[in-house]
Amino acid sequence: MEISFFFYTFAIHLIINVKKETLNYKDLFQKVISLLSAPGKAWDEIEQRSEGRAVMTSFVYPLIGLCGLSEFVGSFIGKDLDPELFQVALTRCCAVAVALFGGFFLAVYLLEKLGEHWLVRFESHERMMVFVGYSLVVTFVLDIISGLFSIAVLHWILQVYTLFIVFEGARRLMKVEESRLTGYTVIATIIILLCPTLIEFIFNKLSVILN
Template identity: 35%
Template structure:
């Protein structure tokens, strides 16, 4: 994995989204996943695991490790599932509400790269939970990132641009939360 290019891509998405989206346009689905989503998923889960491990106040070592590992697994599943659930939701809503067909490669590009702020939030909050509020406020910048990327990938009427952007944003923001809640309840139920 080329982490130098990964961090360049993150920085470009955050500072010059239009330029980043133009560079991303030629990438395939597997490249999006292997060069961006999976590495950020790994870094996010590692930061959550280490943050939970070192901030835990459990008395026994195995309790601390088990708690950190369980929470890390919940986050991995929430983020990974959130990417695909967001794709599914966006594709269905755009198809049914606006008669706009979006193939999986396009939706995965837009959602996978727009997940950058979710990944950064997870990394920051995993290590420094005190910054939770600031990290959640960062999420609204995803609206701008999506606003700039959607016209390059999806043909639509200009008056639908805001609606489409908000559909993408809300699916990206709430899909991981929904999966984390459901999976967390299942984990508590099974223990």
């Protein structure tokens, strides 16, 4: 019951934030394809747009919603419908959404601290949100696919591509100096990939305790 209530509250929060502005799904998918096929060019376009917090409603929230929906639908594929399965599907859907949502903000916070202490400079919070949000594109796409199909091993192998996307983002958007670009890219990639995993692990542990 607690999980169901939390899920509906979280879902309503996402819907309200997305509805604040008209969502162009065609533009959303074009951004995804552009980042995956030509990261360098995509980051240049992102910098020119100066989205700031708008990245949440135009990119992050919609893709989190699609990841959760994919996980929910995938839970019923090849199985008989019953109340217990619905509860499992709801929990899995919530776990994915919370992991991505919480992981996003945790990654933003940690990378801001990394910039302050290692790069010795203060980055705009909005710029960091843009950097992390778009750098999660591979995670978003793979979560949508893995929600419907079992690609456990392939999922983690393909995550390596995040390294290249983060590299281009660090170079073109964050303007990290060349001498620290490689190190920053590796650390940022690890943070961006592990934060959602950490949040999901904590959520799953708490869901067991609460239920």
